[in-house]
Amino acid sequence: MGRGKIEIKRIENTTNRQVTFCKRRNGLLKKAYELSVLCDAEVALIVFSSRGRLYEYSNNNIRSTIERYKKACSDHSCTSTATEINAQYYQQESAKLRQQIQMLQNSNRHLMGDALSTLTVKELKQLENRLERGITRIRSKKEIELENENLCLRTKITDVERIQQANMVSGPELNAIQALASRNFFNQSMIDQTAGTAYPQSSDKKILHLGAGESCSFEE
Structure with a gap:
């Protein structure tokens, strides 16, 4: 059978209350240990029984943990005051900046020749x-x-x-090269002399008939 829900209120029977305290105290200490190991948390647990006996668990020095707790509480209580101080400071700074902006705008208008009447x-x-x-x-x-x-x-x-x-x-050198390229390098007399030496002239001419009405002459 599963566990049934019980009403959360003070147990009137002394014996039952003591047994429940022992069981739940051990479970609480076990959970604190698991939390500190699994989550790498700084845990400090203090329990006083109805008879005044002290039970505690801490994965660190319990006094340093308590001091840290006190400091955190004091810092939290001062947070609202610090917020108000910061708000006032920023309001004053924004007012100063607005005043400086207004002065710069007026100075620029004066340099442009505007708003000089004042x-x-x-x-x-x-x-x-x-x-x-x-x-x-x-x-x-x-x-x-x-x-x-x-x-x-x-x-x-x-x-x-x-x-x-x-x-x-x-420029002159280029013009000379162009002139040589535009005309024959050898003059006409040199060509005639060379041709005369290779092919001597003869006074006898013969006519070669190529066809009807066509003829050509050549020299021997």
Whole structure:
């Protein structure tokens, strides 16, 4: 037969209460041990019987575990106070940042020449000095950039001139080669002399009839 459910209330019978205490105490200590081993948890168990006897279990020094418990409780009680302090701090910081943003926006509008009606003569003079210093720095930076660009352009011009000079030197040679290729390398008189030596001329001519109405002459 399986175990039946019992009503959770104080057992009136002293003997039954003592037997139940012993059984459940041993089971509780066993569960505490299993929890500490299986889950690598820090466990401290303290039990006082109705007669005042102490039963305890701890997988660590029980005093250090109790001190850790006290510290955790005190930290938890201070959590709400720390949260409120942090909230106030962040509210103050956000207000400061909003004020700084507003000042920067106003300063930018003043530099653009807007919203100047609220400025005094002293403030206008300060704004003018800021603009003059800014223009001076901008012009200085502009001059440096122009000098760099001019240097780059001079370098490119020098390279182009060097390439052109090289082309001018090689130009006549290329023209000579092209001229030789466009005409016969040997002149006509040399060709005639060579042909005369190989094939001597004869004053006698013979006519070869190739067909009706066609004839050709050749020299012997």
